[in-house]
Structure formats: C-alpha cells, structure tokens
Amino acid sequence: MRHLIDFGDLSRQEWDELYARASGIMDDQGKYLDTCRGKVMASLFYEPSTRTNFSFQTAMLRLGGTVFGFADPSSSSAAKGESLKDTIKMVSGYADVVVMRTPWEGAAKAASLYSNVPVVNAGDGGHMHPTQTTADLTTMTRLLGGVDGLAVGLCGDLKNGRTVHSLIKAMAKFENIRFFLISPRELAVPGYMRAFMRENDMRFTEVTGLEAVIPQLDVLYMTRIQRERFVDPLEYERNKGIYVLTRRKLERAKEKMLVMHPLPRVDEIAVDVDDDPRAAYFQQARYGMFARMALLADLANQPRLERTEAVEIGRAPVCRNPRCITQTEDYLPPLVKKTGGVECCAFCDAALE
Ligand code: NCD
Numbered sequence: 549m550r551h552l553i554d555f556g557d558l559s560r561q562e563w564d565e566l567y568a569r570a571s572g573i574m575d576d577q578g579k580y581l582d583t584c585r586g587k588v589m590a591s592l593f594y595e596p597s598t599r600t601n602f603s604f605q606t607a608m609l610r611l612g613g614t615v616f617g618f619a620d621p622s623s624s625s626a627a628k629g630e631s632l633k634d635t636i637k638m639v640s641g642y643a644d645v646v647v648m649r650t651p652w653e654g655a656a657k658a659a660s661l662y663s664n665v666p667v668v669n670a671g672d673g674g675h676m677h678p679t680q681t682t683a684d685l686t687t688m689t690r691l692l693g694g695v696d697g698l699a700v701g702l703c704g705d706l707k708n709g710r711t712v713h714s715l716i717k718a719m720a721k722f723e724n725i726r727f728f729l730i731s732p733r734e735l736a737v738p739g740y741m742r743a744f745m746r747e748n749d750m751r752f753t754e755v756t757g758l759e760a761v762i763p764q765l766d767v768l769y770m771t772r773i774q775r776e777r778f779v780d781p782l783e784y785e786r787n788k789g790i791y792v793l794t795r796r797k798l799e800r801a802k803e804k805m806l807v808m809h810p811l812p813r814v815d816e817i818a819v820d821v822d823d824d825p826r827a828a829y830f831q832q833a834r835y836g837m838f839a840r841m842a843l844l845a846d847l848a849n850q851p852r853l854e855r856t857e858a859v860e861i862g863r864a865p866v867c868r869n870p871r872c873i874t875q876t877e878d879y880l881p882p883l884v885k886k887t888g889g890v891e892c893c894a895f896c897d898a899a900l901e
Pocket of ligand 1: 599600671677680710711771772774810811812
C-alpha cells in the first residue's frame, strides 16, 4: 500500500498486519516512541474536524514525528485560487506523509496522482473515510474478538455518511457478515455501494425501523444526519432526529452488542446510553488514534518518489456528480472504473450515464 484513499486499497493481509501493529502499540507504547523520529506529517483540513484532525496529530506526535498544516482553508492558498495539484506538489515536497480532508468527493484520489509522498484520505465529502474504518475494525476486533460472522446494523444517514461507505467496503474482506441498513428511504446507501455489495455477494437488508432489528445485532453503528451535505434544507428538516437510541430501546439488544458511532453525536444516541457497558463510542475514538499510529508508522517511513508518473490532462469532466473533484479541478484525467458491471468515475464512484 502506498496511499490510503479507499479501504479497497488494503488487502485483508495488509489489514491484519496493520491491526497487529495497532495492537502492539496499545500493549507497549514505549516501543514506538521513535518510529517516526524526524518525519513530518502535513495535515490539510479543508473541512471542519476535531476528532480526526486531533487523532492524526496526536498519533504522529506519539511516534516522535512532527506536524504542520491548516484546519481552515481560508488560511491556505486555496483561498487565492491555487489548484489542488499545485498545493499537493508543494506540500509533498515538505512532508513525508499528507493527510487530507475535503468536502469534494474523490479529492484524495486526485491528490495521490501528484504527490511524491503517501496520501491519506481523512474524509472526502460524502464519499469515503477509510481511517475511521481502521478505528471501527480495531474496536470490533478488540472488544468482540474478531469481525468475521458479525451482524452489523448501520443506522442513520447512509447516503451521505462516508464512514458507513468505507466500513461496508472493508467488511467485504471478512467472512459471513450480515448488514442491516437502517435509514429513511431518501437517505439509503448510494447506488455504487449497493452495486459493490452485490458484486461482493454481501448479505444486506434495507429497513426503515431500528427497533425491530436491534435484537439481531452484534454491532449497532449509529451515524449523524449529515446536515452539511443537504442541498435542500427541507430534506434535512424532514430527517433530523429520526433515529434516537435510548436505554429503553437497548433493553432488547444482545447483552454483548456494541453501540458504535464515529462521532460527533448530535441527538441520535441519548446521553443516558453513555453509561451502558455496551456503549463503545468513546473507546472507539481512542482506538482510532492507535490505528492511525499503526498506519503512519508504515506510510511516513516509505521512501519518497523523486518523480511522480506523468498524468494525462483532462479536457472535460466525464462525471456529472456536482460534488466530484473533477468538477472543480478541470485538468484531472477522465479515469473510469467498473463496479458491478457499471462504468463509474474512478474519483468519486458515481455511475457515469
Ligand atoms: C465523521 C466524519 O467526519 O465523516 N466523523 C469523524 O471523522 N469521526 C462522522 C460525522 O461527521 O458524522
């Protein structure tokens, strides 16, 4: 693995190795104090973040490395009209690894074409968030002993929730997973995710009600309705507050079921659930830091490329997703891939009509 853009970039074996390293770090942090000594991480956050940004920064600092970057794009040259390509060319000359979060889908993939050092996708719009998935899988493995065979309920905004998309992609690498996709119809998973699950023979059931399926679950993964992604504010108003997990609803859940959430929480988990032994979300955030340490230990120590491969110059975007990076960065090549037999944009996964 050279970059982490999509969880599909990792093989099952690479994940097992990453988890083993994260476990090793948790068990003996002292052994890793110098793993990234002298290495520098660039952290480019074009979109608000607390957890992910802090988690990456503390991960790098705990490995003995250092960090620079911005958490507010208005303080970067993007505000002067600099292209993503030029920003990445420049930053990848200064840093050993680049971590980036953007509101544009496919932006990390675009950056990886021009970067001399590994790029990590810390969230690209409503598309993917693979390092949250490293936190999620670490939590399941540590607390439930493994991931194979789990029945997982994904609840909330499955259309715009990038953590959900990455988690589904990752779970295709495990055996005998059963998904319950719990969302209002208008916030169901995007077509490319459904095509992906079918292509990978994954078992999934789409439902609108939470309570009826709770007793069957080993993991209940709650998500926030992603207000910032709604084009129509009325659609948000219709859906906000639609699922609220309470102590009473948990009464019918398995005794060992995990309640997970990538956080931040708005109102989808009542505060009285926090003290239930099944509530794993704060622990999950801490595991995320160790998983990111394991990732950075590998990526920040990779040799830098003196030259990146030549990239074809695009003329017109082939993708019509208005949130795709190809809409704003017009030099990007028209990369296409196939999912479930359908041609899709290789940046944002949207089907090409
Ligand atoms: C998530 C994200 O940014 O997608 N947060 C996170 O990284 N922990 C989930 C969210 O914002 O709802």
